Amino acid sequence: DADVTQTPRNRITKTGKRIMLECSQTKGHDRMYWYRQDPGLGLRLIYYSFDVKDINKGEISDGYSVSRQAQAKFSLSLESAIPNQTALYFCATSDGRTGNYGYTFGSGTRLTVV
């Protein structure tokens, strides 16, 4: 479904460049997350936000920053990209108000740093 939209879908960038990945959602969920997926490592949490004024680091936040511009928008930035940040990045949302904590994932952004 298009409830959680990530842009771009694919991106190749050079080492040292700043890059922003964007996520927007129409589900009305209050919680948003950024994960990266690497083969054999599963999904690892980078940052999460439980509402617009709430930003929290995940387990692998070094080298990343985020901005929650509105309830529906959550952007991930790589300040100075390095090759080991090459990965598949997923944005996810959940509804903390209803007690239904299942995630809805975006389609992912495949990032390659050369």
Next chain:
Amino acid sequence: GENVEQHPSTLSVQEGDSAVIKCTYSDSASNYFPWYKQELGKRPQLIIDIRSNVGEKKDQRIAVTLNKTAKHFSLHITETQPEDSAVYFCAASKGGTSYGKLTFGQGTILTVHP
């Protein structure tokens, strides 16, 4: 923080057989355990979840069991079909203010041979 270990990393079965994937978690405060299925090139999708006040939950051919004492939970798929082939991820979440923030296992690649 929470640590989730998932086994096996790959699982190959014949169509019609059962498949079992196991996860262990480290934090006894964890109380929400979802399972996600990720088909090739697609986003992870929630297939079933269980909370700590329940020992087992079923949904057609899939079931999840939870052993809080041993801190492990398992996904059971019966009568497997080729369309069950995918990567499966378990996850765990603690209660309190972090409730809903998921820590994922490393994933299991399930292949169902016709």
